[in-house]
């Protein structure tokens with residue numbers, strides 16, 4: 001069995017007058033994320049789903065938030081670096097959910113899909129993104145935070161090594 005599945009989840013705190021970046025795309029919004037990195041919860045969830053599928057721990061293990069090197073880093077760069085960690089696998093598809101009360105993200109769907117697909121080096125059709133609100137309930141409902149969930153299916157690449165069997169003895 002060469003297929004494996006992984007899940008990722010992330011939350012970031014929202015504050016007024018900060019940048020809101022989702023899947024590498026800047027969103028026009030009154031609220032944005034305050035974070036060590038660029039606060040891109042969707043990209044972080046996608047990274048964790050990919051790492052999880054490949055049995056490679058989590059985002060904090062490779063890119064610790066305490067490391068100054070990753071301060072304000074574009075999270076798509078982290079996603080690109082993640083591909084160097086999972087070279088034995090290829091991504092089959094990724095499905096994700098972004099939970100944000102407002103603004104509506106559907107006008108950005110294509111751009112977010114393209115942005116993530118480019119960084120994952122896969123076709124846009126292999127990434128699906130769903131946008132949800134939690135109907136004014138909880139921390140997403142009152143705009144305290146944004147939440148993202150991702151799931152990823154990968155397949156182990158076949159080894160190119162050809163086994164040469166000894167000639168059969170009669």
Ligand SMILES: [Zn+2]
Nearest residue numbers: 010040041044
């Ligand atoms: Zn994050």
